[in-house]
Structures are given as C-alpha cells and as structure tokens.
Amino acid sequence: MQRRSLARTIAAVSALGLTGALGGCGLGTGSSGITLELIAADYGTGVDDSSKKYWAALTEEYEAEHPGVRIDVTVHSWNDVDREVKERVDAGDPPDMAQIGAYADYAADGLLYKADDVLSIPVQADFVSQLATAGQIAGVQYGMPFASSTRVLFYNKTLFEEAGLTPPATWDELAANAQALKEEGVKYPYALPLGPEEAQAETMQWLLSGKGGYTDTMGIYGFDSAQNTRTVTWLKDELVGKGLTGPVAPGELDRADAFAAFTAGDVGMLNGHPSLVGMAEQKGVEFGTVPTPGASGESRATLGVADWMTAFKKSGHRDEIGDFLDFVYGKDQVLAFSRDYDLLPVTTSASRVMARSAEDEKLRPFLDQLPTAELYPVGKTSWADVNAEIKQRIGKAVSPNGSPEDVLGRLQATAVRAESAR
Structure with missing residues (x-):
C-alpha cells in the first residue's frame, strides 16, 4: 500500500501541474512488457468515424510516453460489447478494463477495483457529481463515467x-x-x-x-x-x-x-x-x-445517461491501469471524445471549457440540462x-x-x- 499511495501522490502532483496532459506519467515508464487490455464500445456510425480511430490516436500518444506499457484496445458495437465482456468474465478471463453500459453486477461479485484504487485524487474529484454518484454502490464508486448525454x-x-x-x-x-x-x-x-x-x-x-x-x-x-x-x-x-x-x-x-x-x-x-x-x-x-415539457410547465428534471469505464482486478495491474485511466480522463482527451461523438463531458474541467466555447454551442442546451438530470438506477444489480x-x-x-x-x-x-x- 505504501507504493500505491506514493504512486497516487505522484500522479496527483502531475495532474495538478500539467492540466490536460499526461497524468502521473512516471508510473508506467518503469514497467517492462506490460500489456493492458481494454474492451470498448463503438460510438461511430461507420468506418470513417469508428471509435477505433479515437483509441488508436490516444493509445499511440500514451505509449510514446510509456515505452514499457502497451494498450491493446478491441472495439465492439453496442449490440455486442456487453455480451463480449460478460462472456470473458464468465470464462474467468476479464480484460483489464471494459467500457460498457453497466457495472453493478461485476462490482457486487467483487471483480472490480474501486475508483479510488486506480484513479488519482484530482481525476476522481473532477467527475461531474451526478455521474460520480450514479457510479456508486453503497457510497463506493466502481463505475467511472465515460460518456454522458441528456435529453x-x-x-x-x-x-x-x-x-x-x-x-x-x-x-x-x-x-x-x-x-x-x-x-x-x-x-x-x-x-x-x-x-x-x-x-x-x-x-x-x-x-x-x-x-x-x-x-x-x-x-x-x-x-x-x-x-x-x-x-x-x-x-x-x-x-x-x-x-x-x-x-x-x-x-x-x-x-x-x-x-x-x-x-x-x-x-x-x-x-x-x-x-x-x-x-x-x-x-x-x-x-x-x-x-422537456412537463404536466404544468417545464419538466423539473431530464433524463441523463452515462456509459461506464470499469477496471477488473484479475490481472493485478492496478498501478498501470490507474496511470492509463488518469491519462484517459485528462481534460483534452475528454473534450476530444465528446466533440467527436456529440456527447457531454463527464468531467467538470472539460464541461467548463465546453460551456464557454463557441465551437460547442450546439451542445449547450444538453449541457445546461445536466445539473438537473436523473440517471437510470444503474447502481442496482x-x-x-x-x-x-x-x-x-x-x-x-x-x-x-x-x-x-x-x-x-x-x-x-x-x-x-x-x-x-x-
């Protein structure tokens, strides 16, 4: 635990000093021959805008700064991704990370790292509060929001x-x-x-x-x-x-x-x-x-939806997973993904940029709804x-x-x- 605490402290200092850059960049550098496997969902509508392109660019940038770590990303359609992950879990071979539609069952079975096991304090604190809360079971966060939207x-x-x-x-x-x-x-x-x-x-x-x-x-x-x-x-x-x-x-x-x-x-x-x-x-x-119209006036709340990043314990690569996810949730990465796929940022830092940017004006009506959004009860198994x-x-x-x-x-x-x- 002392090594983990020190690593998280280093990552926290890095994130504070390099906003939107590589979080905790020293953590994975000393590792040798580590491959992290991520199964992710495809938010694109075809080959031209497939999420494969997003992950390829992101992992190339990360690996250039972490020569001892390789990120192996497999992207599946939303029709298949949850089933693919479940089959891997049922076979006793979960990926290191999965970006999917639900997390509660895996958390209840003790298969997931808690968010504060893998993320630095600044990164975890940067999640939009409603989304962070929706990722919790009994007050403990297991689901890390990855993409969000309102109606x-x-x-x-x-x-x-x-x-x-x-x-x-x-x-x-x-x-x-x-x-x-x-x-x-x-x-x-x-x-x-x-x-x-x-x-x-x-x-x-x-x-x-x-x-x-x-x-x-x-x-x-x-x-x-x-x-x-x-x-x-x-x-x-x-x-x-x-x-x-x-x-x-x-x-x-x-x-x-x-x-x-x-x-x-x-x-x-x-x-x-x-x-x-x-x-x-x-x-x-x-x-x-x-x-949204309501029975007697504007609706008091709108629907909020989030998809989730999960980190599985099986491989034991907690430090390496945490360092990579700190990078994934950097401000620039979150903004790029949100803009590529017309989604809302899951972090406060990226949301603030979007709220002020003329480039994102078309998403502002949805962003304005996020403070009153209510999410599905995804914390229930x-x-x-x-x-x-x-x-x-x-x-x-x-x-x-x-x-x-x-x-x-x-x-x-x-x-x-x-x-x-x-």
Whole structure:
C-alpha cells in the first residue's frame, strides 16, 4: 500500500501541474512488457468515424510516453460489447478494463477495483457529481463515467412555421401542437419510440416530466406510483389514442427509426439526445430544441445517461491501469471524445471549457440540462432485469387495449422480485 499511495501522490502532483496532459506519467515508464487490455464500445456510425480511430490516436500518444506499457484496445458495437465482456468474465478471463453500459453486477461479485484504487485524487474529484454518484454502490464508486448525454425536445422548425406554432412548454401545449401538425399532414406529429431498442429512455423521460420516475427519493422502485400512472394514462389517451404519434405503434417504433424519420422531415417533435443534432444537420433539417415539457410547465428534471469505464482486478495491474485511466480522463482527451461523438463531458474541467466555447454551442442546451438530470438506477444489480422488462412491456401500456395500471403494476412486481433475488 505504501507504493500505491506514493504512486497516487505522484500522479496527483502531475495532474495538478500539467492540466490536460499526461497524468502521473512516471508510473508506467518503469514497467517492462506490460500489456493492458481494454474492451470498448463503438460510438461511430461507420468506418470513417469508428471509435477505433479515437483509441488508436490516444493509445499511440500514451505509449510514446510509456515505452514499457502497451494498450491493446478491441472495439465492439453496442449490440455486442456487453455480451463480449460478460462472456470473458464468465470464462474467468476479464480484460483489464471494459467500457460498457453497466457495472453493478461485476462490482457486487467483487471483480472490480474501486475508483479510488486506480484513479488519482484530482481525476476522481473532477467527475461531474451526478455521474460520480450514479457510479456508486453503497457510497463506493466502481463505475467511472465515460460518456454522458441528456435529453431535450427537438422540433422541426419548418413544420412549426408552416403550422404557425411555437415550441411547447406543457403537455397540453405539446398535444395541441401535435394535433395541428396532424391536420397539416405531418406523418409523425410526435414520435413516441417505445420499441425494444431504447424504450427505457423515452419512458423515463416522460415519467420525470410527470414528477415521477423509476425510483423514489429513497432509491426504492416505484413504477406503479400515482404520478407514473397518471403520466402513462395521459400518453395513452391524449397522444396515442388521438392518433398523434404516427403510423407505427409506439411499442413497435425504435429510437433509430424515430431519429431517421426526424432527419427525413417526417416528425414534428420528439425527445432526442446530442447525436441527433449532427444527424439532422447532415440532412439539412431546420430544427430547434427546448427543455422537456412537463404536466404544468417545464419538466423539473431530464433524463441523463452515462456509459461506464470499469477496471477488473484479475490481472493485478492496478498501478498501470490507474496511470492509463488518469491519462484517459485528462481534460483534452475528454473534450476530444465528446466533440467527436456529440456527447457531454463527464468531467467538470472539460464541461467548463465546453460551456464557454463557441465551437460547442450546439451542445449547450444538453449541457445546461445536466445539473438537473436523473440517471437510470444503474447502481442496482437488479437494473439489468428491470430494464429488459421495461423494453418488452411498456409499449403495451399505451396500446388500444392496454392498461397503464396493469403494465406498471407488472413492472413493479418484476422490480421487487429482482431486488429480492440479489
């Protein structure tokens, strides 16, 4: 422990003295023949912008300053990365690091280093507070946020101008706008993607706007709360039931298809994350964004989403992992990644730069939402099972013969069973 404490102190001094540069650059230099394996997710849309390019440039820079350390990065699509890591873990051969969608199960099984085992104090303290908290189990941080986003309401400016509309601030205004857009022949007045791809995001965004959510203030699941039931019932009756959500049933509409319809000019309004900005710009769609409408005014909270970096204990390369991650979370590296993929920085230092930079103006509406964002209950080991159940069931709640009370009650029962089984 004395060696580790000294190493962390050296890394802390380096980070304080060289903001945005190599953190703790002396730590890995003395190592000989160390290879660290990282499995990462791909945030790109194809070969030209694959995350492979980001990691190749980053590791080349790191290895040039650390000749005794090699970083072996394998990038998988989001459809495969979590499964790839799980298979490696189940086989008893986890990578040194994995950048994935969840961490709680691995932490609960004692497989992960704590954040303060590997990161220097300045780097760990630089995480945006909401994201750092979401990475904790019982007050101990295991999940290190790697990428984040929030949600705002996108609207098609051209369609709104043609219909003489202004952006909504309340549910009633949203419904009235959707009705006007429908009368103008808009294919999807409001796109409501409750299909299995990412139904959990659209659902939580709406529940938050109705002053509810997946959990209460004590972190206890509350799917069947009065607020949540009221919200889903309103969606069923006032949007879906009145034909304001387009030709595809919400339970069959995936987010990717909704985004594609928006960039084709066929959607009046939908909830979206930062990457939709670039997609719409590439297609020449004139759009605007506003905070999510709520039942009686602007929503008190928006959905925040984070992906996680994890460090596995199996190899025993704690010092080398920590030194590399200190570099990964340098201000310049975090900014570069966020800008490359239209995401929000996970560190305060990079967020401050983005908030002041004209270059990042298009991401500012999302950045402004981060202080009030609420994240999925990813610190619960039950979340994976509950998340899967939301994706399969929630679309049925707003179907013609669906019952919000019944579906939310079933989700609550699933959540309770999953919690008790852990």
